[in-house]
Amino acid sequence: MHKVAIIKFPGTNCDEDVLWVTKYVVGLDANIVWYKDFSLNTWDAIIIPGGFSFGDWLRAGAIAARTRAIEELSKVLDYGIPVLGICNGFQVLVEAGLLPGALLPNESGKFICRWVRVKVERPRGPWLRLVNDGDVLDMPIAHAEGRYYVDEDTYNSLVVKSPLLRYVNGYNFNGSSYDIAGVATLDGLVLGLMPHPERASEDVMAPKGFKANGKVIFESLARSLKEGW
């Protein structure tokens, strides 16, 4: 049975939701792992869930990014282990330099919690295996520091060649440059996104007018671990 690690820091609060979806909605074996106990070798995939690691002090994700657990993660590219960062997990991955760009305080200065639609471009890799180019996914966002920033050179040379999630017109509430909601490495092995797929994996979770489309990310992982990607 494939094993998925869900890394927990002090302040992480979406770990149980991610565990629920990976285990009971898509049927993978998963464990919540305290960051001090984490080591790379025993896992088939790694998820860094949302929350407020280390109280978001300094910058969201900045302190978690300097822990041994995350410094170990830079080896995943060599080992080929899929890594997903959701919300605070995405912030950790950009702070660790595993994904390009940065996440700044929302343009409004406020915490924003609402459903959005994101469009997927160039889906590749284990997390987007079952997604088609141009598919629109409905999921909720809930963050104070989600304004994605990337300089023009990095955007043109790297980001537009990699798998990408963009807020559909009218849904970029945090002021992200290029409407970016999520970015990945070129091969899609490492994916980070601000919306919460684990809060959009069962129909009962979706409000009127939206669909619970986050499930496809976890289903993609389950299929990828069985059949490759």
Next chain:
Amino acid sequence: MLIFMVEAIITNKRSVRDPEGETIHKFLVLRRGYNSVKGIRTGKYLLFNVEASNPDDALSKVKEICEKLRIYNPVVHDIEVRLRA
């Protein structure tokens, strides 16, 4: 050994918008007629109390910390490290 106070001031790069600074500028300062103020940038301030034998050592230690532990994010921030007078 002496204790030196070293300041680190972190602000967004010029190319990165600072909505808080823009709001203070536009809706507080300019609105009250201080038109000579051409811009405001907000930031984060850290004060390090460092034990060292001389001020240069204290300064270089803090600079090293800011780089290695990524006290600022070079993707979006500028940092100024200086001795407190």
